[in-house]
Amino acid sequence: MGIVAATGLGLLIGIMRLSVNWLIRNLALVYIEFVRNTPLLVQIIFWYFAVLQTLPPPRQSIAISGGLLLNIRGLYVPSAVMADRASTLSLLSAAALVLTPLVWRLPLKGGRLGARALLLPLAAVGLFAAGIEHIEFEQMRPFGGGQAGQPAPTGDQRDARGRAGQ
Numbered sequence: 001m002g003i004v005a006a007t008g009l010g011l012l013i014g015i016m017r018l019s020v021n022w023l024i025r026n027l028a029l030v031y032i033e034f035v036r037n038t039p040l041l042v043q044i045i046f047w048y049f050a051v052l053q054t055l056p057p058p059r060q061s062i063a064i065s066g067g068l069l070l071n072i073r074g075l076y077v078p079s080a081v082m083a084d085r086a087s088t089l090s091l092l093s094a095a096a097l098v099l100t101p102l103v104w105r106l107p108l109k110g111g112r113l114g115a116r117a118l119l120l121p122l123a124a125v126g127l128f129a130a131g132i133e134h135i136e137f138e139q140m141r142p143f144g145g146g147q148a149g150q151p152a153p154t155g156d157q158r159d160a161r162g163r164a165g166q
Contacts, residue, residue, distance in 0.1 A: 001077075067137045076138035086131030093131075096124035 016028035035043070052072065056062060061071040069076040082090075097120070104117040 078135045078137045080132045081134050082131050083133040089127045089131035093124040093127040096120045
């Protein structure tokens, strides 16, 4: 998720840097120069103490719409549980995404298919969504794996594989 966010932010700032608008172009320039000229260790310390340590503990998580939870442990996102048929649908979805640029340039009688090819990514999203059986929402549990309010299992309550006993 961090790679996707960093890629999106970099793309946005790069496009802002190419803007003809003086304010947008210079805001991007200031951001780029500030980030590039600040040592990485200083940035890490800033994000850890100024941002992460100000977040609430897990029991007082900030609930964001869509089932997202934000607390000092991180951002919890609902996970999609895929059905048995999901592998086939995922392959079809990936094929639709790969074929989109090829279909975009596909020559037809009246010219190229063009923007109508963007229906393929929509179909890919639909195929992927069809493979989802249900969505699981995160529930805050103690680190030990026990129920909330119960102590974590001790060493003698674990089985041979190290899992907590029942």
